Amino acid sequence: MTLDRVVLPKQAGPFDHDRVAAAVREILIGIGEDPDRDGLLDTPDRVARAYAEMFAGLRQDPQDVLSTTFDLGHDEFVLVRDIEVWSCCEHHLVPFTGVAHVGYIPNADGRITGLSKLARLVDLYAKRPQVQERLTTQVADALMDILEPRGVIVVFECEHLCMTMRGVRKPGSKTVTSAVRGQLRNAATRAEAMSLIVRG
Numbered sequence: 001m002t003l004d005r006v007v008l009p010k011q012a013g014p015f016d017h018d019r020v021a022a023a024v025r026e027i028l029i030g031i032g033e034d035p036d037r038d039g040l041l042d043t044p045d046r047v048a049r050a051y052a053e054m055f056a057g058l059r060q061d062p063q064d065v066l067s068t069t070f071d072l073g074h075d076e077f078v079l080v081r082d083i084e085v086w087s088c089c090e091h092h093l094v095p096f097t098g099v100a101h102v103g104y105i106p107n108a109d110g111r112i113t114g115l116s117k118l119a120r121l122v123d124l125y126a127k128r129p130q131v132q133e134r135l136t137t138q139v140a141d142a143l144m145d146i147l148e149p150r151g152v153i154v155v156f157e158c159e160h161l162c163m164t165m166r167g168v169r170k171p172g173s174k175t176v177t178s179a180v181r182g183q184l185r186n187a188a189t190r191a192e193a194m195s196l197i198v199r200g
């Protein structure tokens, strides 16, 4: 098992609330605002608390999320579709949002995890500064490494606010990324999984 790539990032330190708040105050000054006016007085502290939540996944371990498994003897495809995603683009630090679809074929023992754990895994990786491609592969690789299923398919469909509220300004454009592992790489199995994913 190559857990190194999923138990990342090793470099993530503790969340430094005061440092984040001080930086937000600097940004307010930098944009020409008065951080001491009434409406902004609590903003650095508020943003720091929001960032602690938005980036909580930096300090979470996917192995803890997937530690609950059951031997149900079900060894066929399981899919949780339309998992709401909120992440933060690492280039502009603005959100990207959409849905994730996570499916897997349990291993021959029928070892499965709780359905909510798939959504928790998505959240864990989404709550880091991200690009959608890495988010997609991290979810797939964590499932493969920790649950050791026969196959995994992960699809994300997201709208990036850095492409809609600023820059190129293309509201409504969706970025679709997928990661397919193990037996789901097989064309027929993959096509069947995709048909269940796009049905919604």
Ligand SMILES: Nc1nc2c(ncn2[C@@H]2O[C@H](COP(=O)(O)OP(=O)(O)OP(=O)(O)O)[C@@H](O)[C@H]2O)c(=O)[nH]1
Pocket: 089, 090, 091, 130, 131, 132, 133, 160, 162, 163, 167, 168
């Ligand atoms: N591949 C990928 N690119 C992303 C993601 N999120 C944002 N980007 C892109 O990152 C790129 C950063 O490009 P730069 O030219 O360095 O930054 P910029 O001048 O702000 O670019 P524009 O957004 O085109 O105005 C942009 O093309 C974004 O659309 C992502 O999840 N995956």
Ligand SMILES: [Zn+2]
Pocket: 089, 090, 091, 092, 093, 094, 160, 162, 163
């Ligand atoms: Zn961006």
